[in-house]
Amino acid sequence: MPSTASPTRPATGPNKGPAPAAASLSPRARGRARSAPRAKAPADLVGSLTPHLYQPTAQRPLRAKMRHLLAETEVLPHAHAWAQLTFSLNGVCRLSTEDGTFIVPPSRAVWVPAGMAHSITVVEDANLHTLYLHQLIAPASAPWQRCVVIEVSELMRALVRQLDTLPDPLPPSAADSARLTGAPEEGTASAREALITPLLCDELQRAPQIRMGVPLPVAGQGDKRLRALCEAVLRSPGERATLAQWSASVGASERTVARLFRDELGLSYQQWRQQVTLAHALPLLARGLPVSQVASASGYASESAFSAMFRAAMGQAPRHFSGKHRPSA
Known part of the structure; x- marks a missing residue:
């Protein structure tokens, strides 16, 4: 099959030697290429990573989740009624929607608007962080109605590290720990979380948007x-x-x-x-x-x-x- 290389790149770019066009492949050959099994099975195939246990509300409009995922883990396509911001403090992941695919290294994050189906593939072992935003605080301007890749500032990174990542409702074992550490009770935000939320949302709005996706x-x-x-x-x-x-x-x-x-x-x-x-x-x-x-x-x-x-x-x-x-x- 043909490649992704640009045919009009200057002499300093890729080679421009002749290559067979896709039309030169028979339909049967193209079909075999499309249906060929992947060379390596994913390390893990998981569902939507329980977003319903972190549903943002008017009382807690910003929720945070963190999961350590191995390379080649694939999160199956899913959607939810609230927007999300996904990035990893280390490792690389790929987030895909019907409109395109977005590679997210540690210095970047990808915004997914509410209701958009998406899947995630972990390219390199990653501590995957996900922020869920209630519609009351989610950016509403036109650019945010599609996937957006942003620069993750040091301040944003530090604020995310401070957010509570316990699910709701709390498992019994975690409930005892939460009482000891001062984590918020179910359905309410702690004073610290209430302070972090508006600052983090402001940092999100200020973040430079970067053209890193491959739109389709x-x-x-x-x-x-x-x-x-x-x-x-x-x-x-x-x-x-x-x-x-x-x-x-x-x-x-x-x-x-x-x-x-x-x-x-x-x-x-x-x-x-x-x-x-x-x-x-x-x-x-x-x-x-x-x-x-x-x-x-x-x-x-x-x-x-x-x-x-x-x-x-x-x-x-x-x-x-x-x-x-x-x-x-």
Whole structure:
């Protein structure tokens, strides 16, 4: 299959040698590729991690949850009636919705609006933190009605660490501990939590938003050719095909597909392709692969070209996100 590499990247980018277009594969071959079993089974397949035990209310509008999850754990798709913010103090996770996929390293967090179905894959062992926000305090402006990736400040990180993460209702064993530690009774917020909540919400509103997701056309809406092309690109991050080849594989012209990217996703193909590269590269870096290997797997001819793109997009060198170099929380 073709790859995610940009066909119009300058000479410092990936190789631009010829690659077979998706159209050159028979439908049967494409079907086999789509249905092929994953090379490695997930470490664990879990449900929705009991969000109902942390439901925010008018009395406790901000709830916090923390779970340590092993790499390759997959949280099944689920939705709930309140918004959430997900990040890990260490490790990397991937959050996916029908509209796209979002890679979340420790310095980032992803916002999921109320009612949006989502799943999570843990790329690297992670202490996964989730904040649930009642509609009374959740941001309501237009950008927050879709998934948003934000920068996690040191203040936000410190505030999250201070939030109570006991479920509601408290298990008997935890209830005794809560009385000893001064944790809030069921249904009420402690004085400390009541002070943290508005400050943390203000910090959330101030956080810089970062284009790190890989948006997808909404299923069942828009042009089906664009959706098919995007899904095919995401399945094949190692080969090098041009936009013209990708367009031909879905029965459209290059000009038509370029217009569809702008109209439906608000990005050029090159911008979208860069997001795909980052989404592909970050998990590989988190697993400790050498930058040179990650660059090659991402379609780049040289490590220096890949590093230059990565630094421009992320503000830091690839090695900063390596599981071998990043300090634990």
